[in-house]
Amino acid sequence: MGNEHPIWTALVRIALVLTIIPLAAGYLGWLHPLGDSLAVGRGYAAGALALLALVAGLSGLQMAAFGSTLLALVTGAQVALAFLWPGPPGVFLLYQKNVWQANAELTALADDIGATRPLAVTLQEVTEPNLALLQALKADYPGQLYCPEGGSGGNAVLTRLPVVPGSETCAPGLAALRIEFAEREVWIVSIHLSWPWPSDQAGHVAQLLPVLAGLDGPVLMAGDFNMVGWANAVRRLAAAAGVVQAGPTGGTYLGFGRLMHLPIDHAFAPDGGRITLRPAFGSDHLGLLAELEP
Known part of the structure; x- marks a missing residue:
C-alpha cells in the first residue's frame, strides 16, 4: 500500500x-x-x-x-x-478540596467532610463567601489557618489535632500548619499553583521550593497543582518536601467537560498513600480523601 x-x-x-x-x-x-x-x-x-x-x-x-x-x-x-496503581493505605486521613470561589453547595461539602472525619483538611480557592465553610467546621476542626489571596482566593488548612504554636506559614499559593500526631510533629501543607506555561507556573514553583525545603520534619502536602503528577513542576515540589505521590491519580478537574477530566489535584506523604475521589459538591474539582503515611 x-x-x-x-x-x-x-x-x-x-x-x-x-x-x-x-x-x-x-x-x-x-x-x-x-x-x-x-x-x-x-x-x-x-x-x-x-x-x-x-x-x-x-x-x-x-x-x-x-x-x-x-x-x-x-x-x-x-x-x-x-x-x-493504588498506593499503600496510610494512617493519616486527609481531605483535599479546591472549594471553587463561587461554590453554592458549602453545606453539602461540610457534611461530607464531617462524614469522612479526616484528621486534617486542605482547601484552595477560599474566598470571603467560602469562609462560611471554615466557620461551619470550626467546632470539629478548631485548628485553622487561612492565608488570604486575591483573585481566585486563598489557601487553608484545618485540623482536629493539636497545633504547634507559631508554626503558621503563608506564602503565595501555600498555607502550612504544623500539628502533633503520634508523638511527632507533622506539617500539613495546602498548595494552589498558578496555571502552567504560558502562565508563570515555573516562577511560582521557584518561589515555593525554598519554603517547602525549609519545613523541618515530615510533610503531608495536598492541593490543586494545576499540573499532572508526572510533570517536572510537581516532581520538583515533591522532592523539596521529601514526599512521594499517593495513588491512584484521577481526573479531578471537571472544567473541560465530560471527555477531559484532568488529573491535577494530588496528595503526597513521605511514604505515599492511597487516594479515593469524593464528589464535586458545587466545585469544578472533585475532592480527594487521602490515607497518607507520614
Missing part, C-alpha cells in the same frame, strides 16, 4: 512526526516549562501515536510502525499506571 500511494505514506510519516515531537517534548519540563504543558496531554498523545502506528503498519511502514508502537506503549504505560 505504501509503495503504491507515496502521497499517503508521506502523510502518515508527517502525522507520526507531528505526534512524536510534542510527546517527546513533554519530558523536557526541566529544560523549559512548555514541556510540562505538553506533559498534560501525554496520555492522549500516546493513544494517538498507537493508532497512527497501526495505520503506518497497514501502509507498509513497518519500521516506523514498530518504533511508534514501542514509544506509545512506554509513554502510555506510565500514564496508565498512575491512574490504576
Whole structure:
C-alpha cells in the first residue's frame, strides 16, 4: 500500500512526526516549562501515536510502525499506571478540596467532610463567601489557618489535632500548619499553583521550593497543582518536601467537560498513600480523601 500511494505514506510519516515531537517534548519540563504543558496531554498523545502506528503498519511502514508502537506503549504505560496503581493505605486521613470561589453547595461539602472525619483538611480557592465553610467546621476542626489571596482566593488548612504554636506559614499559593500526631510533629501543607506555561507556573514553583525545603520534619502536602503528577513542576515540589505521590491519580478537574477530566489535584506523604475521589459538591474539582503515611 505504501509503495503504491507515496502521497499517503508521506502523510502518515508527517502525522507520526507531528505526534512524536510534542510527546517527546513533554519530558523536557526541566529544560523549559512548555514541556510540562505538553506533559498534560501525554496520555492522549500516546493513544494517538498507537493508532497512527497501526495505520503506518497497514501502509507498509513497518519500521516506523514498530518504533511508534514501542514509544506509545512506554509513554502510555506510565500514564496508565498512575491512574490504576493504588498506593499503600496510610494512617493519616486527609481531605483535599479546591472549594471553587463561587461554590453554592458549602453545606453539602461540610457534611461530607464531617462524614469522612479526616484528621486534617486542605482547601484552595477560599474566598470571603467560602469562609462560611471554615466557620461551619470550626467546632470539629478548631485548628485553622487561612492565608488570604486575591483573585481566585486563598489557601487553608484545618485540623482536629493539636497545633504547634507559631508554626503558621503563608506564602503565595501555600498555607502550612504544623500539628502533633503520634508523638511527632507533622506539617500539613495546602498548595494552589498558578496555571502552567504560558502562565508563570515555573516562577511560582521557584518561589515555593525554598519554603517547602525549609519545613523541618515530615510533610503531608495536598492541593490543586494545576499540573499532572508526572510533570517536572510537581516532581520538583515533591522532592523539596521529601514526599512521594499517593495513588491512584484521577481526573479531578471537571472544567473541560465530560471527555477531559484532568488529573491535577494530588496528595503526597513521605511514604505515599492511597487516594479515593469524593464528589464535586458545587466545585469544578472533585475532592480527594487521602490515607497518607507520614
